[in-house]
Every structure is written in C-alpha cells, then in structure tokens.
Amino acid sequence: MSLNFFDKLSQNFIELLNDGDDYNVIIEVENKESSFAAHSNVLKFRSSYFRRELENIQPNENNIKIIIKSNISAQIFNFILQYIYGGIVDLENFETRFIYNLMLAADEFELEELTNKLETLLTETKGSWLKTHFSFIYHFIFKRNDFKKLKNFCNDIIVKYPNLIFDSDDFTSLKESALISLIKRNDLQMEEVKIWDYVIKWGIAQTSILPTNLDDWTKENFLTLKTTLQQCLPHIRYFHLSGIEVLDKIKPYKRILDKQLWNDIDEHLIVPERPVKSTILPPRSVLVTELPTRSEKSFSAIISEEHAAEISTWIDRKTTAYALTNIPYKFELILRGTRDGFAPQTFWNICHGHACTVVLVKVKGTDGIVGGYNPLTWDKDTDGKWMETKDSFIFSLKNDDILSRVKTTRFAVLNRSKNDQIMGGPCFGDFWMYSDKSDFTLNDCGYCRSNGKFYEKPIRSSIYFPIINYEVFKIVRKTI
Known part of the structure; x- marks a missing residue:
C-alpha cells in the first residue's frame, strides 16, 4: 500500500522558495530589474535547461551563481518558480495572452509537463483567442520544434480556409516546415495548380x-530554385493536373523537376492509363460540407460560434470551454443596432421584460468587442434601480479575451429611470452605453471604467470608445 502526501510536500517546497535562506542561485529577469533567489539542486533536478546553465556558470565570491534572463518578465518567472518548487500554477483570472506567454517560457526552460498542459488548455478552451491572433501564432510556433497540438490546431483550420495563410502579406516568410506541413495534407482545400503557384x-x-x-x-x-524547393516538390499532385495546367504552369519550370518525373507527367497526359515509374499521390479529398462563404448569414454580426461557446462557458462557470457541437444555449437575437436603430430608448422598449441577456458592442475602427451578461430582467418601468446579482459579468473579445465578474454585487446592473432612458442604454456598473444625442453611433458613446470598481478588473485600456454596432441576445437553454 502506498500513502501519498503530495499536498504537504508541495507546501513545504513553496515555503523553502519563500524562505530566502540557504539559496545559492540568483536569476535576474526583466532586463535585470527583478531577481529571484533559488536553490541549484531544486532547479537542476526539475529542469534540464537549468542543469546545463548551472554547470557552465562559475559562482561569485559569495558562492552564488547568477543566471540572467532579460527577456522574461518577473510575473512570468514567478509562475515558473512556483511550478518548479510546488507544482502549482493558478491561472484563475489571468488573460489568455498571459497563458500563451507562460507556455512559451515553460518551453524555453524545458518544462515539458507544464508546456504540454498549457498547450492543451489553449487548444481546448481558448479557440476563439487563438483564431483572433492566428497569423502571429502560426508563424511563430513553426519556428519552434515543439507545440504539435497548436500546429495541428492551426493546420486543421488552414486546410479548410487556406487563404488565411496563402493570401496573407507575410506568406513568403512562412517557415519551410510550416509550408510542407500544409501541402502534404490530403485535405487541403485548394486547387492543385494554385498550390503549385504558391510553392513557386x-x-x-x-x-x-x-x-x-x-x-x-x-x-x-533553375538549380537554385530546385534546391530551395527540394522538400516541397514531392508533395505536389502532378498527375491530377489538367493538360492546360501542366503546359501553362508546370512546363515553364520543368527544369526544377527530376527528369524522370517530368517525362512521366508528359507521358501521362498522352496515355493516362499507362503505368509510370514516378509515385502518383492520391487526389486531395474535398470536404463534404461546403465551406462557409462571406455571403452566408451568421447568427450574429459581431461574434462567432466560438465566442458563443466561450460566453456560454463563462455563464456556467466552467473551467473547460464548451465545444461548438456542445453549446448548451441558443443565442436568440432580440435587438441589433443596424436593424432596429441606435436610440437608447429603443434598447429599453425592445429588451423590457427579457432576462438572461448578453449585450455585445462592436468598437468602431478596431476588431474590439465588449459586452456584458445580465441574468436578471431589464425593466423600463422603474425609477432607476440597481439590481443585485453575483452572476453578472462583463468581458472583451478580439484584442484579448478578458472576463471580469461582478465583485460589488449590489451594483451589478442598472435599470435606468424613464428620464435617463432617453440618453442611457444598458449599464453594467463598470461598462455602459450613453449618448447625449440619443444615438449610440454619434461621438464616443461607449464607456468602460479604467479601474475595477464594481467588477473584478477593467476590460479596456481606453475609457471612452466609438460604437459601430451592438446586439442583444436572449440566452435560452437548449432542450434535449
């Protein structure tokens, strides 16, 4: 029988880290503006990176070894040490960008367990954030050898929507390994001749x-180009190109192909049933489900299905995000500014009597989205009354996914007085809409408090912002 006491062990090691005695290593971070004391035996047995570093560093006159990591922030490194000593990583209320940066730091320090956990967390619960920052993440992760889950996550999107990368301005800066990982996929939804064009x-x-x-x-x-593309060329499906495509696109570059391959391509056009010596790759599979087009109508003009899944996760206080196929709520549109108008009174007239609603606001001139969830009932017939609840929250999407839950529950949501409804729209304590011209699209009619007064934290860095559109959805639990 085995008796395990890991909680106490973890607590004791955290106490050792915080004690400050008997340390023999100092790690300087954030351009040497912050430093941390640690113990070489703990570091080297928990991280192969620190083992190598400590072996190559001579101690100073006080028998202290100093490691300099200027590019790591103090906040990130504190989390790294908490994990190394106590196996504890508390990410409650931290933004997705921080989790992503922590994963990169964990990988740099060769903390495989932590890196894998954070990568899984991002791919399984932060899909909307990853898609928002897609191009940046995609180009970066292929510079590293790890992050297989993230690479697969990104490639699974690109094979369906290849223009995300192939039509991007920085396509030609793509790492060779990234390009190969795409063109070798049987399910890449792109015409073969276009794949050839992009490879060239x-x-x-x-x-x-x-x-x-x-x-x-x-x-x-031609020899230079052939050498550059030697790893890419074997993945082109030459024998599934039409005669015109071969003549117009392949033949001008035939000298970058092996002589046998070109002869086989040429012969196959004339006698397609005759066997060839070259390998014939299968044609790329076409997805049965049609890819969505820009003309198809979405349930929302502001958010995606991924955002709906994330908001549903926040409503239910889940730690793991709902999958798109498992969202427990329907988002029923009540109001849309571009359809119903932007007068504040319109909000109260249409939303009166509705409970469990999400207000979504699109910030003009940016990809920014802010919003709030009200589990209680909007009421236009009060004289101005704050509603108390512990379940409301405000949030921002696109630039980063920030969730801020109410902390002063008696000032969670405001039902404005009839006189105030002429200019004032929905109000969530630290976030509201207000227009002295009775039109939310005039001037900067959105407001987010810069410090968390009634909610846990601010959801925008700028206080006032212009509005281009807004929507209100009623959240209805689906029936089985």
Missing part, C-alpha cells in the same frame, strides 16, 4: 538572385 512563389521569395523575367533564367537559376 514561396521558393522564388527565398532568394534575391533570381531574375524577375523567367526568360532570363539560366541553368544555375
């Missing part, structure tokens, strides 16, 4: 010595 475009961009005009290319120029 990427290869040419990797060198500056190739002439602009293809007619001016020498044998050495």
